[in-house]
Amino acid sequence: MSTRKRSPSRGSRTVLVVLLLVIAALSAALWRIYPEYQRLKQRPSRPAGRGGTHSREPEPAGRSVTATLFFTRVVDGKQRLVAVRRELPPGLGVARASLDELIEGKVPAGCERPLPLGTKLLGVTVADGLATVDFSQQLVSGFRGGSDNEGVVVFSIVNTLTSLPTVDRVQILVEGKPVSTIGGHLDTSAPFRYDGELVLFPS
Amino acid sequence: MIGRARPSRAQFWRRGMPFLTASVLVVVVAAPAFAAQTITGVTAKAAAGQLTILLVTADKGPLQVKSFELPDPRRLVFDLSGAALAKEVPASLSATLPGIKQVRLGQFSADPAIARIVLNLTGEETPRWQVRRGEKAGETLIVIRAAGSVELGTPSLKREAGCVLLRLAGAGNLKRSVGVLDEPHRVYADLENASVEWYKADCDQAPLRAIRMGPQEPKDGQPVARVVLELREKQAHTVFADGTDLVIAVGPQPWALPLPDYAAAGRLKGKVIVVDPGHGGKDIGAPAVSSSPPSGPYEKNVVLELGQRLTALLKAEGASVTMTREDDTFVALQDRAAIANKLDADALVSIHCNSCERPNTLCGTSVYYDHPHSAQFAALVQSELIAALGTADKGVRNANFAVIRRTTGPGVLVETAFINYDEDRQRLLNPNAQERAARAIAQGLIEYLRGATKGPSE
Numbered sequence: 001m002s003t004r005k006r007s008p009s010r011g012s013r014t015v016l017v018v019l020l021l022v023i024a025a026l027s028a029a030l031w032r033i034y035p036e037y038q039r040l041k042q043r044p045s046r047p048a049g050r051g052g053t054h055s056r057e058p059e060p061a062g063r064s065v066t067a068t069l070f071f072t073r074v075v076d077g078k079q080r081l082v083a084v085r086r087e088l089p090p091g092l093g094v095a096r097a098s099l100d101e102l103i104e105g106k107v108p109a110g111c112e113r114p115l116p117l118g119t120k121l122l123g124v125t126v127a128d129g130l131a132t133v134d135f136s137q138q139l140v141s142g143f144r145g146g147s148d149n150e151g152v153v154v155f156s157i158v159n160t161l162t163s164l165p166t167v168d169r170v171q172i173l174v175e176g177k178p179v180s181t182i183g184g185h186l187d188t189s190a191p192f193r194y195d196g197e198l199v200l201f202p203s
Numbered sequence: 204m205i206g207r208a209r210p211s212r213a214q215f216w217r218r219g220m221p222f223l224t225a226s227v228l229v230v231v232v233a234a235p236a237f238a239a240q241t242i243t244g245v246t247a248k249a250a251a252g253q254l255t256i257l258l259v260t261a262d263k264g265p266l267q268v269k270s271f272e273l274p275d276p277r278r279l280v281f282d283l284s285g286a287a288l289a290k291e292v293p294a295s296l297s298a299t300l301p302g303i304k305q306v307r308l309g310q311f312s313a314d315p316a317i318a319r320i321v322l323n324l325t326g327e328e329t330p331r332w333q334v335r336r337g338e339k340a341g342e343t344l345i346v347i348r349a350a351g352s353v354e355l356g357t358p359s360l361k362r363e364a365g366c367v368l369l370r371l372a373g374a375g376n377l378k379r380s381v382g383v384l385d386e387p388h389r390v391y392a393d394l395e396n397a398s399v400e401w402y403k404a405d406c407d408q409a410p411l412r413a414i415r416m417g418p419q420e421p422k423d424g425q426p427v428a429r430v431v432l433e434l435r436e437k438q439a440h441t442v443f444a445d446g447t448d449l450v451i452a453v454g455p456q457p458w459a460l461p462l463p464d465y466a467a468a469g470r471l472k473g474k475v476i477v478v479d480p481g482h483g484g485k486d487i488g489a490p491a492v493s494s495s496p497p498s499g500p501y502e503k504n505v506v507l508e509l510g511q512r513l514t515a516l517l518k519a520e521g522a523s524v525t526m527t528r529e530d531d532t533f534v535a536l537q538d539r540a541a542i543a544n545k546l547d548a549d550a551l552v553s554i555h556c557n558s559c560e561r562p563n564t565l566c567g568t569s570v571y572y573d574h575p576h577s578a579q580f581a582a583l584v585q586s587e588l589i590a591a592l593g594t595a596d597k598g599v600r601n602a603n604f605a606v607i608r609r610t611t612g613p614g615v616l617v618e619t620a621f622i623n624y625d626e627d628r629q630r631l632l633n634p635n636a637q638e639r640a641a642r643a644i645a646q647g648l649i650e651y652l653r654g655a656t657k658g659p660s661e
Contacts, residue, residue, distance in 0.1 A: 145623075147618055187536055
């Protein structure tokens with residue numbers, strides 16, 4: 001390599017490349033931030049607890065509830081559950097709102113919706129720490145098989161609900177009745193407690 | 204074909220093992236000499252399954268070593284003819300090996316001068332030994348290798364059905380763990396209780412690029428040898444024993460290669476085993492294609508075939524085997540465990556195929572346990588399965604699946620491979636691969652029960 005080759009045109013090209021890189025980085029950042037910005041814009045302003053566009057009535061305290069939702073993520077070729085914190089509108093139906101968010105809410109980047117496609121939430125009741133949650137038959141008929149897959153389905157529901165302070169056990173029903181199993185591995189006839197085995201903790 | 208041929212040390216060990224008959228053997232180190240020697244120093248060190256006794260003579264002359272075995276209690280004796288022990292030589296050595304309780308020294312006779320080294324044996328097998336000249340003049344080494352350990356020789360290569368088969372004589376019965384490494388693609392097997400000298404040979408037999416062997420970190424004081432097959436591209440593999448040989452095959456679909464005949468040896472005599480093919484009847488398990496309606500083959504059919512093969516092997520080994528279902532019928536989860544509990548079974552194996560939402564995304568083998576006492580059982584089955592099928596190692600996992608949770612005795616749930624991943628499904632549907640999977644599970648089970656019956660005797 002000889003220094004003779006270093007011409008002015010090469011210097012300006014370097015500047016151009018650096019400029020392009022900066023523009024690319026800025027656009028990437030903007031692209032990541034924009035959806036979050038949109039989401040925040042739609043949310044009622046928290047400290048005031050009033051004047052927002054949300055239809056639900058805020059609690060007297062005016063605070064929204066933070067729920068922990070469990071979505072699926074594949075890590076090292078294994079299906080795992082990741083905990084995602086999400087603010088839900090306050091109210092009595094926080095258990096229901098959590099599951100609604102799990103079924104219909106925004107899926108975090110790199111994650112998948114844990115429940116079989118088409119599964120509908122028919123009802124949730126909470127009494128004495130036991131949440132009884134009723135799903136449409138798609139929870140079973142839409143299940144594609146696999147043991148981890150079944151674990152992901154069951155414990156996304158169970159871990160999401162047991163993350164609420166009022167719930168420590170979860171009984172799953174399908175069309176109003178308990179089922180012995182969803183996919184032939186886990187026994188769903190009795191209530192489950194939180195299980196961290198599939199949960200991927202942030203390192 | 205695979206580089207330079209070396210004289211095999213394995214052959215040396217085999218030849219140097221004649222004292223099962225307690226016959227007397229003479230090994231002469233250097234030229235025979237008959238003048239009495241004074242042994243001024245004896246030290247011993249044990250490492251990597253090898254006990255090395257270093258004898259130092261004052262006058263730097265050679266030592267003449269005779270060896271024989273004595274019964275009741277079993278002893279391995281080395282007589283050093285024409286040698287006298289100096290006063291400073293200790294009466295016993297602290298270094299030992301598995302199978303050797305004690306090493307003692309003494310002057311067996313003064314005239315003729317015979318010094319004696321006695322090894323008290325605890326194992327059934329006689330350790331192998333070798334006498335070598337030390338680095339310095341007047342040094343003699345007695346190298347004793349733990350019983351059952353194998354010195355690996357040069358491997359041989361063969362082509363079959365588009366695959367390359369590497370054969371290692373004498374390594375078939377060694378405990379092995381097999382894995383893959385990337386960049387470059389490699390398949391390796393760690394062989395326990397085996398020693399090997401560094402070896403490398405370039406190889407022009409696609410997909411092989413090179414073969415390497417070398418010692419690994421010893422495990423439980425025993426030597427471990429690693430055999431590495433370096434590949435030009437990522438290829439499937441299978442590892443299996445053929446008689447006393449070990450075969451590592453790489454290439455397209457090596458798991459479809461024909462298997463050697465199964466040599467049953469009554470290793471499960473008196474054992475009660477429950478084989479649980481998952482799903483059945485109205486519960487199809489996971490389908491190969493999850494269309495609507497789903498199209499087969501279904502998990503329930505594949506696991507029944509695997510279960511039938513496993514049952515045949517376990518029966519051949521002398522076990523009393525009960526299947527939770529012998530045909531395509533539905534059995535409730537709690538009933539499956541109840542069968543094992545009622546029989547007070549020594550072990551339960553539940554056989555499944557894995558699946559996931561989107562086809563061809565996830566693959567591999569994993570074995571699940573619920574009770575901690577089944578963790579070792581799961582690990583043994585997992586290790587055998589990934590060696591036999593060459594599937595991705597998804598590891599041993601803990602899960603409270605109903606069958607293994609409700610079974611009170613040892614139980615594992617095997618997720619053999621993914622039925623909705625093409626290369627995994629090919630294995631699940633191939634008869635030879637099915638047989639490999641069944642043998643792997645049987646082997647893991649045999650090893651587990653062998654260890655379990657011994658108990659915490661150490």
